[in-house]
Amino acid sequence: MQNKTPQLLILFRLLLGPTMIFLTYKFGNAIRTELVLLLFLxxxxxxxxxIIARRLSVSSEKLRRMDSQTDLVFWLCVSWCGWILNPEIIINHRYAIAIIFLMEGLTYIFSLAKFKKETCTHAILSKLWGVTLLVAFISxxxxxCAxxxxxxxxxxxxxxxxxxxxxxxxxxxxxxxxxxCYHAYLIKKGKSIKRNRLFNG
Structure with missing residues (x-):
């Protein structure tokens, strides 16, 4: 059962997104504080x-791809909650939001066109973006407010x-x-790269 912990955490996050949408529709503004707590979870x-997958030596391509796609679903659900609670913010910033959605879609198009697989980089800048997304959605x-x-x-x-x-x-x-991208360049040149055990497999 211990070796299934990473999968269970991914499943938890996958179910958490739709749950947040349900709660937002049901309770509206009264659920804001609880939604922030769920965001942190x-x-x-x-x-x-x-981290657990790497410590248990069960990290794999399948698990990392599952993690990436679950992240996408989770943040789309959180965005939906933001739309339900603050439609005026979404409307006022619709062009910036549209650019981000377009750029996200292009990552899939480019990766599928080149590799026949979706992107799964877990890059450091992407993780930093995730942190700023968290702060933005808390706000x-x-x-x-935005x-x-x-x-x-x-x-x-x-x-x-x-x-x-x-x-x-x-x-x-x-x-x-x-x-x-620097590490990707090194890989292209046939050089080995060093991954951080805390953030990458």
Whole structure:
């Protein structure tokens, strides 16, 4: 059962997103504080599923791909909650949001076109974007405002996606857990790279 802990954490996050949408529709503004707490639980599950998998030596391509796709579903659900609670914020920043969605979609198009697989880089800048997303959604869902946290999420979202594009471009074959485009360049040159045991497999 211990070896299934990473999968259970991923499943927890997968179910958490739709649960948050249900609670938001049912309780509206009264559930804001609880949604923020659930956001933190989602983040913690994302952090520890990889750490535990590596400590148990059960980290695999399948698990990392499952983790990436679950992250996408979770953040889409959180975005939906933000829309339900603060439609005016989404409307006022629709162009910036559209750019991020477009860039995310392009990562899949580029990766599928080159490797016939979805991207699964778990890059450092992407993780940093995840942190800024968390702060932005805490600001939006918890307090009903965008401000600097939203700007930072968009900024690091753009930078992080450009990094992923370059990773896809440099990689000679599909590889998961590539820390940055520089590391992808090293792989292209046939050099070995050092991955951080805390963040990458």
């Amino acid at each position: 989602g983040l913690l599950s994302d952090i520890f599923d990889g 939006m869902i918890g307090f009903g 401000g600097i946290p939203f700007f930072l999420a968009v900024f690091f979202g753009v930078i992080g996606h450009i990094d992923v594009y370059l990773i896809i471009y440099f990689l000679p074959k599909w590889t998961h857990d590539v820390p940055s």
